Amino acid sequence: MTRVVAQGTFDILHPGHVHYLRDAKAMGDELHVIVARSVNVTHKEPPIVPDEQRRQMVGALKPVDEAHLGHPEDIFVPIERIEPDVIALGYDQHHDDEKLRAALADRGIDCEIRRASPLDRDEEARLLSTGQIIEKVIDERCE
Ligand SMILES: Cc1cc2nc3c(=O)[nH]c(=O)nc-3n(C[C@H](O)[C@H](O)[C@H](O)COP(=O)(O)O)c2cc1C
Ligand SMILES: Nc1ncnc2c1ncn2[C@@H]1O[C@H](COP(=O)(O)OP(=O)(O)OP(=O)(O)O)[C@@H](O)[C@H]1O
Numbered sequence: 001m002t003r004v005v006a007q008g009t010f011d012i013l014h015p016g017h018v019h020y021l022r023d024a025k026a027m028g029d030e031l032h033v034i035v036a037r038s039v040n041v042t043h044k045e046p047p048i049v050p051d052e053q054r055r056q057m058v059g060a061l062k063p064v065d066e067a068h069l070g071h072p073e074d075i076f077v078p079i080e081r082i083e084p085d086v087i088a089l090g091y092d093q094h095h096d097d098e099k100l101r102a103a104l105a106d107r108g109i110d111c112e113i114r115r116a117s118p119l120d121r122d123e124e125a126r127l128l129s130t131g132q133i134i135e136k137v138i139d140e141r142c143e
Contacts, residue, residue: 001029001030002027002029002085002086003028003029003030003084003086004024004025004028004030004085004087004088005024005031005079005084005086005088006021006024006031006032006033006116007033007035007036007070008033008036008093009035009047009054010033010036010058011047011130012048012133012134013058013061014127014129014133015119015126015128016118016119016128016129017061019117020088020090020091020116021063021064024063024116025063027086028085028086031065032065032066032067032068032082032084033058033064033066033067033068034068034069034078035051035054035058035067035069035070036070037051038051039072040072040075043094044131045131045134047130051069052069055067055069068082076103076107076109079104079107079109079111080107080109085112086113087100087104087114088114088115088116089115091115091116091117092118097113100113101113
């Protein structure tokens with residue numbers, strides 16, 4: 001039984017998210033997803049959808065066995081509870097794999113770190129990021 005953890009903001013879902021979660025699930029047997037708390041999303045605009053609603057939406061997706069809200073202060077608390085064999089980072093996530101490996105080792109957590117693949121953009125019209133969806137809404141619906 002291989003347990004995998006994926007994580008992210010997941011504000012306004014799109015097929016890129018589904019691709020990431022399918023890819024992460026294919027790395028093992030059981031997929032747990034940690035949904036970032038709004039207070040911790042500091043590297044981009046904070047999410048529109050509230051924390052618990054983002055957790056519910058992610059938890060309803062087919063590849064996901066359980067969706068958890070992240071810890072507000074210490075990102076390793078949910079990892080210690082879930083005890084994954086693999087952490088699947090998204091293809092574009094800003095985390096430094098080596099630093100994360102070192103931090104996990106410091107906390108005595110033994111798990112592999114892998115990267116998921118990107119979903120190819122084969123048509124211009126594909127909306128494969130939450131930021132793009134929000135820009136389109138602003139462009140087309142706000143005068
Ligand atoms: C191993 C790992 C565990 C994480 N756990 C949490 C957590 O408990 N709470 C939280 O708010 N964010 C947590 N995060 C951070 C977010 O999920 C995510 O990295 C970031 O805030 C948003 O990334 P995105 O731009 O890919 O959506 C974790 C990240 C990693 C890599
Ligand atoms: N097009 C995509 N292909 C593969 N994975 C994706 C794609 N879009 C998002 N993901 C993955 O989904 C996870 C959560 O992504 P996140 O919530 O940051 O979405 P986003 O749509 O990229 O957001 P934003 O546009 O605000 O940066 C990340 O690990 C990210 O790599």
